Each structure stands twice: as C-alpha cells, then as structure tokens.
Amino acid sequence: MPTLVKCPITRLKIGQYVAEISQQMGQIKVSSPGWISDNTIIHELVAKGVVEVIVDTEKQLTKGLSNHELAVKSEFNDVPFEDELPRAKLAIEKLISHLQKAFSQIREKDIFDASPFYLATMTFIASGYRNPSALLCIVRAMTFEDYQLGHAIRTAAYYCNTFRVMKWPSDLIQDWIVGALLHDIGKLHMKQSIQQPNRLTINQTTREQDIFISPAHVENGINIARQIGGLAKETIEVIRMHHERLDGSGYPTGQKLTDINDAIRIFTIIDEFDRLMHTPIKGKYPTAIQAYQTLLKMEKQFDFEILQQIIKCIGIYPPGSLVLLKSGRVGIVLGHHGSTVKPDIKLIYDNRLHQHINVATLSLSKNKETDEIIDFYAKDTFSDLVERYL
Template sequence: MLRQIQVSELRVGMYVQSFCGSWMDHPFWRSHFLLDDEQDIEKIHASGIAALWIDTEKGLDLEVDTLPSPAVPVLEPPAIAAQERPRNRPRIAMSDEVVHALSLCARTKAAVLSMFADLRMGTAVHPEQISHLIAEISDSLMRHPDALISLARLKTSDEYTYMHSVAVCALMMSLAYRLNLPDGLVKEAGMAGILHEVGKMMVPAELLNKASPLTEAEFETLRRHPEIGAKMLLDTRHFSPRVVDVCLHHHERVDGSGYPHKLCGTQISLFSRMAAVCDCYDSVTSERHGKPAWTAAVAIRKMADWKGQFDEQIFHAFVRCIGIYPVGALVLLHSGRLGIVMEQHERSLLTPRVKVFYSSKLRMPIAQSVIDLAEACEHDSIAGLESVKKWGFKHLDELWSGISIGKQSIFNTA
C-alpha cells in the first residue's frame, strides 16, 4: 500500500518508493529502495526534502499510534476564497464554443489514449505531452464554461475510460476556477483529472465492462486501481505529488467510507476532495456497459442527498459550476412550456437560457425559441425539472448542442 509521509516519520525498515520533488533534490542514485541504514535517513533529512512515498507492502508502515493519518495532505493550497474568480474575457456564444470544444475533446481523447498506452507498456511519459491541451481546455472554459463540460457527457460506453479522463480534467479545472485557485493550480488540477484513473489500464477489460454486479473478489481487484495508478505515476518521476495524490485518493470520502486508506475529513487533500466530486458526477452521468446514465440534474440532486460523502463547501462550488438546472436538463416553465436548458446565467442559478419546444397543456410541439429567463421582459420562470422518460422525448441533446448525435462517437479524430 502506498502512503505519503513526512521525512520526520521515516525509520529503518521502510521501503522508499519515491521522493516528493525533483530527482536532483535527493542524494541517492535510485528512487526506490529499502531503508536499512540510519545514515541514509540522516542524508534524507539533510537534503531538505519534506515528504516522500513509502510502500508498506515491501517495508514497515507508520507506527500504529501515529494513525489515523495514513496520508499527509500534499501541499494544501490556500483557504478557499469566498468570492468567485473574475473572468478576464467576455463569453462567446455557446454554439460557437461547442464547435471548438468538440474538436478539442477529440484531440484530448486521442492524446489520453496514447499516454495511457505508453504508461501501460512502461514507457516514460511527461506532462508536456498533454500540457498544451490542458491550456486549451482552460481557454475553452474561459470562452464559455458550459460548452466542453456539457459536451463531454455525450461519450459512448466504448470510449468511457478515455473520455471520462477528459471530462474529469475539465470539471476539475472549472471547479478550481470557481474556488479561486491560482492559474498554476488550475492547470495542475486538470493534469490530475486526466490521470486519476490511469490504474484502470491494468485492470482486466472484462471486469471494467462487466454489466452484471461485481463479486466481492472482483470488486477487491477493481479497488486496487488507485494504488496501481499511483505507482505507475511515481515510477515515471515526472508528475507532482498533488497529481499522484489524486490518482491514489479520488475514491476516498469525507465520512471515511472510501478507499484505499479510509481517510476522512481534511486527511484527504483539497485536490482529492475535488476529484471525488468530479469523478463521481461524470461516472453517474455517463452511459457505461449495462449502466444507463443519469441526467445531470438527477445526478446533482442525488449527490446532494449523499450526506457526509463529499466536502460540503466543494460540492456547493461544484453545483455553481454545473447549475441547479444543468445544460441539457428538461424543465417545465410556469407557462406550461417545456424546454431544454441551453446555458447557465453568469450570476444566477435560477435563470438559465432555455430553448422551449413543446406545450405540456396542448400536448404538442410548438415553435422552438430560446428565451433568457434573466431578462426583465421575460415573464416566465422554471416550475421544476421534468423526466425525459415520462415524456418519451428522443435526441434532446441535439437541441442544446446543435450536433447530430447517433450511436457512434462524436469525438472521433478522423
């Protein structure tokens, strides 16, 4: 089991898996080895390194009386700011950004597929391989925050693993902006999102794609993917402690019910608390083998009911990213019109732009038009969310995205 500890907690018999920081910062020619000499511990102390990763399956763990703090939250960013991060550029039209975002999703999916294949084969990878795409995702979120994160939900079950990484990357960055984190940490959050599930590359495909419920033994195999992924990233020696920490701890829960270390509260780093929300949201809103997708609106409502699982402040910030009425939600207006949410209002969660297309009173289609519920001249408002299944509508995502969505992926690079 991988565990991050402070240098002050080192003792003879521990197995050093990796040092936090550059390979040039430590005095050893190798990065992982069994500590069998007190002089080696003195050298590590003298190097100025603050933290490192140990493998408790190959060496000693922390003393029992030092638990329960099995993972030291890495480099916790400053306290979350209450105000929203200012946008330095005006939004462009949602329809225009959807075109940019579609191409960007396809290119990022291809890059993730290539990077994961390299990691699976033990080939060295570098953050620079995808850092330019993360910068482009940041630009897309600045131009219009709804386009890319809404499009990424439209993945097929066959491309789930790779597009899930793209989606969580965008969600992590959007959330980081909402929490007013510095630009450098926003980009690092995106890198963590892209790589958080890399350990699943080593899980048998038949297990990942199994439609029926997993057996206890199968679930135990699946639960090993965070530690497998963290080891893969540590072995490359090119990714930051925050990125590795998210890979290892994105399934931890604030109430201690998660895995692999059953951390609770602020024992879980800020980035991993963010990833828990983003990963869960994209998982439940994605169609997977044998598992139908929830709508974004249903996902937000159900996640809000899971008391104790998520950091409340982070979850509330996440809701402000996605919206109470997320893009693609079917809503009933007080006028009796049914509409699909097109995009969020910049300051109000209750007044999105909506494309109306059906009369619930007449039970028939009406002329489609987009209304801005925030406009003073618009004397209508949302009465509530409606079930797509109840009305039997098909292809509603085409109404807000403007994209023809069939059974094939919309994220092909060809």
C-alpha cells in the same frame, strides 16, 4: 529608447522580454513585464489563449535575471458562449486525441510522451477559463464508447469549471486537472467489468467490489504514474487520494480528509458525481438532481460546504443537459447566470408536436414569460440530438 515589436506566440523564444500582450483569445493581462526564462512560461501563455505579444528587442536575458520573469494574471470575464464554442470544440478534440493515445499505450503497458498531452490539457483549461459553460456543455453532450475516456474528460471539465467559478488562477490548477484526466489509469490494467461498468446489463451479476470498490487500481495508478515520470505532486495526489473520504471510510488507506487541501476535497465529490450519473441502475442513468441527492445523503463522507459550492458551480441543470419545459419545448442548457434553476437554454424541439423547431435561445432568468423547466429530457431518445445542435 526601447524597441517594441509585435511577436506571434509561435515565434516567442527563451531570452526575450515581453512588455505587453497585444492579441489574445483569453482574459488575462500582464501584471509585470519580464523575461521568458523557460518554455513553461511560453506554454502558459499558449494555454491562456495568447496569440501575440509585444517584445522589447533591445533586452536579452542574461544570467541572474530569472527573478524578473514575466508575470500574468487571469481575468474572470466570460467570452460570449457562441464565440467560445468553436474554440472549445477544437480544444476538446485535441485533448481527446492525446488522451486516447495515452490510454491505449497504458493498456498495452507502453510508455507515452506526456509533453503534447500536457500542452493539450493547458489549451483545454484556457477554453474553460474563457467560458466554463461552453467547455462543459460540449463534454456533457458527447457520447463516449470508452467509459474511462468519458469519465476522465468529464471530471476534468467539472474540475476546471469549479476552479474557474471559485476564482482559482488558471496557472495554479494545471497539475490538478492533469490528475483528473489520469486519476483512474490504474483501472486500464484491470478487467473489463472494472474498466467499462456502463456496459453491464441488468441481468449481469458482478460483485460490487469488482466494479466500484477496487483499491488495487489506486496502487496501479501510482505505479503507472511513476513509470510515466515527470508528473507533478498534485497530479499524483489526485491519483492517490480520489477515493479517500472525509470520515475515513474511503480507500486505499482510509485516511481522513480533515487535513487535506480543498483541491482534493473538490475532486472526491466530482469523481463520485460523474460516476453516479454514468453508471446505470436497473438500466437507467440517474439525473444530475438524483446524483446531488445521493451526495447530500453522504454528508459525512464529503465536505458539505464544498459540495454546496460545486452544486452552485455546475448547476441543478448542468450545461449540456437536455430539458423539457412546461410549454412542451425541449432545449439544451447552455449555462446559468445567477440562478441554478433558471439557466439559458437553446430551444430545439417540440415534444408535443414531435417535431424540430426553429432554434432560439431563451434565458429563463431574464425572460418574463412563465415557461419553466419541469424535467430532464431523456437524452437516449435522440442520442446525438445535443451534439447536432452545438
């Protein structure tokens, strides 16, 4: 008879046989019980929010049994937004801490240990798969003084959100997400006008190619990635290909994306979407709708079908957006369920009375009242308003 014992994930070791998951924060299940043959499996369980497993103590891993590894699969059922919010905050804070350290060491031309950074990325992904809106909402609400840090975190969150909605298994996307986080590391060895384009004033004159068209940063990024070592081919591919375009108009090689996998096609759009939204034009930042309109005009450069899917995944009013309603109320977009123009909103302010109101959640897709979104609300009016209410 098997001896089944509950084992905290922190005590799980190579060589143990897992029969079932007994406690988790995520949405996964064992598709076939099996051995813990290496640390990668343990890291995957941690990343997916597993807290405790049931181990058969009578079984021990022996040579030749590696083909009977534990197999798990993701379930695509959302954890409630409010339940995931605090966990998402912790996951984001941990990843930002590791990413800041990594960027600092790269800027100083030092080598950083990618292991803790990689584990933090997996925890970030696990939160995104429990509830993609919670993670994206927090990331978009945050203010980053370092443009490169904010751009990396946001594109990774968009990427994770899109993969989740498209039902890509979480264990298949980890290396792509690491690529999103590191895709612009080549800029960290370049001048400040390239690293921090958001700090340029209206009156500053900087050549367009100095800010946006900088092919050298791709080669720099690949060289840095090689120095780091141990990065997966998918991660390197994001660094290498994120500025290539479907019609061959991109750089550094001008390679057409007709034969490139969907993961790269997705990221080229996400990278450009975030750049459009966070690079000021005449002192003003474009809204998500304006960014989408620009992308739709670039239909030859991007996969139009995937662009439509990304718009649906992220939403016309992405989570974390501050919006103004017809009633004069202001709210934070929390997420959307079936309608990209009628999201769930946390109401926080009355723009007509110029005062804060009792916080309440309104689901425009379910509510029978006639209130509707009429515009985005300028976040710089209250720079920390969204963060305070999340």
